[in-house]
Amino acid sequence: xxxxxxxxxxxxxxxxxxxxxxxxxxxxxxxxxxxxxxxxxxxxxxxxxxxxxxxxxxxxxxxxxxxxxxxxxxxxxxxxxxxxxxxxxxxxxxxxxxxxxxxxxxxxxxxxxxxxxxxxxxxxxxxxxxxxxxxxxxxxxxxxxxxxxxxxxxxxxxxxxxxxxxxxxxxxxxxxxxxxxxxxxxxxxxxxxxxxxxxxxxxxxxxxxxxxxxxxxxxxxxxxxxxxxxxxxxxxxxxxxxxxxxxxxxxxxxxxxxxxxxxxxxxxxxxxxxxxxxxxxxxxxxxxxxxxxxxxxxxxxxxxxxxxxxxxxxxxxxxxxxxxxxxxxxxxxxxxxxxxxxxxxxxxxxxxxxxxxxxxxxxxxxxxxxxxxxxxxxxxxxxxxxxxxxxxxxxxxxxxxxxxxxxxxxxxxxxxxxxxxxxxxxxx
Numbered sequence: 371x372x373x374x375x376x377x378x379x380x381x382x383x384x385x386x387x388x389x390x391x392x393x394x395x396x397x398x399x400x401x402x403x404x405x406x407x408x409x410x411x412x413x414x415x416x417x418x419x420x421x422x423x424x425x426x427x428x429x430x431x432x433x434x435x436x437x438x439x440x441x442x443x444x445x446x447x448x449x450x451x452x453x454x455x456x457x458x459x460x461x462x463x464x465x466x467x468x469x470x471x472x473x474x475x476x477x478x479x480x481x482x483x484x485x486x487x488x489x490x491x492x493x494x495x496x497x498x499x500x501x502x503x504x505x506x507x508x509x510x511x512x513x514x515x516x517x518x519x520x521x522x523x524x525x526x527x528x529x530x531x532x533x534x535x536x537x538x539x540x541x542x543x544x545x546x547x548x549x550x551x552x553x554x555x556x557x558x559x560x561x562x563x564x565x566x567x568x569x570x571x572x573x574x575x576x577x578x579x580x581x582x583x584x585x586x587x588x589x590x591x592x593x594x595x596x597x598x599x600x601x602x603x604x605x606x607x608x609x610x611x612x613x614x615x616x617x618x619x620x621x622x623x624x625x626x627x628x629x630x631x632x633x634x635x636x637x638x639x640x641x642x643x644x645x646x647x648x649x650x651x652x653x654x655x656x657x658x659x660x661x662x663x664x665x666x667x668x669x670x671x672x673x674x675x676x677x678x679x680x681x682x683x684x685x686x687x688x689x690x691x692x693x694x695x696x697x698x699x700x701x702x703x704x705x706x707x708x709x710x711x712x713x714x715x716x717x718x719x720x721x722x723x724x725x726x727x728x729x730x731x732x733x734x735x736x737x738x739x740x741x742x743x744x745x746x747x748x749x750x751x752x753x754x755x756x757x758x759x760x761x762x763x764x765x766x767x768x769x770x771x772x773x774x775x776x777x778x779x780x781x782x783x784x785x786x787x788x789x790x791x792x793x794x795x796x797x798x
Contacts, residue, residue: 427515427580428681428708429644431573431631434483434584435624436476436524437591437665438650442621443676450607452622455629456678459648463680464689464725470768472698473739474652474665474672476591477501477526479697483649484508484533486701486716489739496745500528506713508701509534509582515710518579522569523586535584537572541565546588549595550620560597562587566627570634577638585631590620590654592664597623614656645681645707649697660780661742661762668740668766668775669793679725681707686727693724694733694768740764 441448445460446467472482477497478489484507485492492505509519513534520537524545532538542552545565551558569585589596594612600619608615628648635641653672655664665672677695679685684707695703699718705711706722723730743761762779768787775783784798 429581429640430704431644431646432584433628433648434586435650436588437652437654438676439653440674440676442590442618446676451618452603453625455625455632456648459646459678459680462687463685466677466695467690467692469675469677469695470736470738471652471673471675472696476651479651480526482698483700486698486718488698488717491717503531507533512582517582518576519582520572521584523565524588539568549593550589562589562624562627566630573634587624589624590617596620642682647679649677650675666742668738668764673738685725689727694736695721696736735767735769738766740766
């Protein structure tokens with residue numbers, strides 16, 4: 371009898387949830403192929419003047435790219451890299467010079483960014499796996515504080531659960547499309563343009579409530595593909611290297627769309643009350659090392675990432691710091707900047723005082739996990755008994771001066787990160 375009652379109660383809850391989510395599902399359907407452009411309004415979405423919204427709770431706009439080298443952002447110092455809008459975020463906020471991925475590969479680090487847990491704790495250790503719905507994300511935490519949470523672009527965490535995001539459109543090839551282009555009524559469009567259109571429509575339509583807007587771009591992850599006018603920007607910078615030329619052109623194309631987001635925040639009078647964060651999943655190798663892969667190593671080219679934050683009046687402008695920060699710290703740091711309490715059990719650090727330019731906790735070291743070779747298996751095994759990982763498991767620690775890499779298959783590596791040769795002279 372109790373089990374029958376439980377099933378009836380569960381069915382009633384499911385029906386009511388379906389009713390409540392109908393309008394949201396309708397909006398998601400219209401966006402399903404990423405074709406809802408910013409000029410199209412959806413009936414029933416919230417509008418109104420910005421002055422009507424609660425200014426005490428700031429928005430978050432989180433911009434994530436995939437496989438974005440640290441030197442693919444001009445403010446990090448490589449000559450000729452054209453990213454004026456990303457540079458603007460740094461100039462008006464803080465640039466982290468020693469930011470690292472929790473695991474230098476797409477889905478695992480993406481899950482750490484969302485959950486505040488290391489990969490071994492959230493359980494997603496390979497790109498073909500899914501994030502368990504039991505793992506609580508920042509979107510779920512913010513939803514409890516009446517935040518509207520929208521996710522636009524590459525997901526790459528499985529389709530079993532939206533993990534707290536109320537708006538969650540699907541895009542062709544999970545945001546990549548065909549060589550970074552989507553097919554639509556007007557012909558092919560570059561994917562980041564379409565994703566930005568949809569994100570800005572969401573921003574405009576929901577600006578009365580506090581927002582957590584997550585914009586996730588596939589570029590500059592290969593395939594190497596970009597509109598020709600952006601490649602032309604780098605003809606003189608990389609005249610004899612097509613891959614580098616297109617790669618950094620993809621960084622500039624993403625930057626263009628970041629500029630649209632920043633302008634819209636200004637136009638809607640939201641910029642002063644919005645925390646903007648930019649980072650990436652991991653870096654990118656042009657010249658491979660021993661694993662013949664463009665990431666999946668603890669070396670800086672793959673593991674050290676760009677990270678920028680802007681929050682006017684809270685994060686002082688023009689800061690840069692060499693203090694260590696991990697992507698696993700982002701959940702607690704964002705909550706700290708919003709003056710919200712983090713739940714117990716998170717594994718990152720709240721470095722919001724560092725971002726504010728105040729004395730406070732700092733990291734003595736950061737920790738990384740790494741699996742240098744791809745495992746195509748779609749079903750994870752129990753921890754410490756994972757499939758097809760006989761080729762190597764790595765654990766890495768970086769403090770302010772040294773980096774230690776311990777491998778199950780290779781000799782240990784120890785590097786002095788204060789020397790010019792950095793990761794070529796193994797001190798072990």
